[in-house]
Amino acid sequence: MLALLLSSLLAPLVAGQAAGTYQTETHPKMTWKQCSGTGGTNCQTVNGEVVVDANWRWLHVTGDYTNCYTGNKWNETACPNNDKCSQNCVLEGADYSGTYGATAGSDALTLKFVTQGSYSTNIGSRLYLMKDSSSYQMFNLIGNEFTFDVDVSQLPCGLNGALYFVAMDSKGQGTAGAKYGTGYCDGQCPRDLKFINGKANVEGWKPSSNDQNAGVGNRGSCCTEMDIWEANSVSQALTPHSCDSAGFQECTGDACGGTYSATRYAGPCDPNGCDFNPYRLGVTDFYGKGKTVDTSQPFTVVTQFVGSGSSLSEIKRFYVQDGKTIAQPEPKVSGITGNSITQAWCDAQNKAFQEDVYPFNDHGGMASVAKGLQRGMVLVMSLWDDHYANMLWLDSNYPTDADPSKPGVARGDCATTSGEPSQVESQSPNAQVKYYNIKFGPIGSTFKQ
Numbered sequence: 001m002l003a004l005l006l007s008s009l010l011a012p013l014v015a016g017q018a019a020g021t022y023q024t025e026t027h028p029k030m031t032w033k034q035c036s037g038t039g040g041t042n043c044q045t046v047n048g049e050v051v052v053d054a055n056w057r058w059l060h061v062t063g064d065y066t067n068c069y070t071g072n073k074w075n076e077t078a079c080p081n082n083d084k085c086s087q088n089c090v091l092e093g094a095d096y097s098g099t100y101g102a103t104a105g106s107d108a109l110t111l112k113f114v115t116q117g118s119y120s121t122n123i124g125s126r127l128y129l130m131k132d133s134s135s136y137q138m139f140n141l142i143g144n145e146f147t148f149d150v151d152v153s154q155l156p157c158g159l160n161g162a163l164y165f166v167a168m169d170s171k172g173q174g175t176a177g178a179k180y181g182t183g184y185c186d187g188q189c190p191r192d193l194k195f196i197n198g199k200a201n202v203e204g205w206k207p208s209s210n211d212q213n214a215g216v217g218n219r220g221s222c223c224t225e226m227d228i229w230e231a232n233s234v235s236q237a238l239t240p241h242s243c244d245s246a247g248f249q250e251c252t253g254d255a256c257g258g259t260y261s262a263t264r265y266a267g268p269c270d271p272n273g274c275d276f277n278p279y280r281l282g283v284t285d286f287y288g289k290g291k292t293v294d295t296s297q298p299f300t301v302v303t304q305f306v307g308s309g310s311s312l313s314e315i316k317r318f319y320v321q322d323g324k325t326i327a328q329p330e331p332k333v334s335g336i337t338g339n340s341i342t343q344a345w346c347d348a349q350n351k352a353f354q355e356d357v358y359p360f361n362d363h364g365g366m367a368s369v370a371k372g373l374q375r376g377m378v379l380v381m382s383l384w385d386d387h388y389a390n391m392l393w394l395d396s397n398y399p400t401d402a403d404p405s406k407p408g409v410a411r412g413d414c415a416t417t418s419g420e421p422s423q424v425e426s427q428s429p430n431a432q433v434k435y436y437n438i439k440f441g442p443i444g445s446t447f448k449q
């Protein structure tokens with residue numbers, strides 16, 4: 001009786017993605033600024049910290065150095081199914097610079113692409129901004145402005161230095177919680193996560209054919225995604241993705257849709273987005289090395305979310321470089337006018353690019369993005385290469401077999417043969433991105449227009 005009682009009391013503690021005890025988890029500190037007033041003159045420093053996502057961490061058997069997951073395969077003894085695996089395996093603390101190539105210093109975060117560690121080679125990373133050691137910093141973007149400086153000069157074709165927001169839960173998931181970077185979700189309903197909602201994703205797992213570290217499980221993790229910045233030194237995009245429900249929603253198999261499913265448009269989220277990429281909109285001389293926004297030097301990126309309450313009317317963008325404010329350019333594609341994203345602008349893009357599907361509107365468009373934003377979102381900073389489409393959707397002609405003169409096909413100067421991960425990893429291991437000087441506050445409070 002006592003044993004039964006004890007085991008039922010203890011069960012919730014051991015089940016569900018717990019943390020191990022071999023390496024203390026110490027989050028790198030990173031400050032940012034909360035602004036009020038106008039013109040960036042009244043900003044208070046906030047002491048934050050960052051955490052690396054759980055998927056990058058060492059996962060091993062409790063009280064034992066045996067791996068639960070190695071390369072792109074699970075240990076079938078420790079992980080015969082989702083429930084057993086969740087009970088048997090724990091997540092470890094991280095060596096941020098040594099293993100993951102992530103270093104924070106005062107108000108900056110630098111992410112290196114390839115890091116040769118003592119046990120393995122790490123490729124890219126994904127980190128979240130935290131409020132304290134066990135909860136993510138939540139941002140309510142509507143009516144506010146998010147500003148940061150970025151150095152993309154060391155990011156070649158095929159890489160994506162992404163700064164964005166997703167509607168994750170502030171406490172993360174499982175017993176390990178936000179402290180160990182759990183709870184990720186986004187508009188692709190990712191199925192490459194080893195754990196979702198505190199439970200392993202081993203059932204149905206298929207190791208990737210071209211990624212030594214990744215695979216795809218049967219479960220996926222969906223939520224609204226607001227891509228403030230997906231970029232390298234050649235191209236960049238500002239992209240909201242809509243979802244049927246604002247916060248975390250689990251999905252199963254190909255019904256997840258997105259990048260990881262055979263049926264891209266079958267899921268509850270919009271995997272494509274309503275993207276504002278100046279090059280794709282015909283303004284090919286705007287962004288890049290030596291162009292109007294010169295990517296050989298750092299610059300400031302300002303994004304304004306015009307609206308109030310649960311209503312988001314417009315997403316506006318400015319850049320600041322060498323003390324000069326630069327507006328987002330006017331599109332040069334026939335049928336699309338306006339240099340900011342609105343529902344009408346997305347409708348015009350849908351028509352002008354004549355795409356077969358426009359999932360952004362199928363999942364509620366700007367109105368559903370607004371619901372995600374109003375819920376509160378977590379800031380993600382990442383660096384990645386693309387094992388599915390070589391990042392050509394961002395920086396080259398895509399689809400690669402389409403006529404590049406057709407509106408919407410050309411997205412950047414990169415060759416259609418570029419961006420192949422094994423090539424990018426061997427040719428540009430030292431690529432890196434630096435995000436810094438983050439400021440947040442009501443519209444007009446973070447910079448002088």
Ligand SMILES: *[C@@H]1O[C@H](CO)[C@@H](O)[C@H](O)[C@H]1NC(C)=O
Nearest residue numbers: 061066067075076077078079
């Ligand atoms: C798998 O895990 C078991 C313990 O659950 C361990 O005995 C075995 O050595 C592991 N196998 C590998 C290949 O790591």
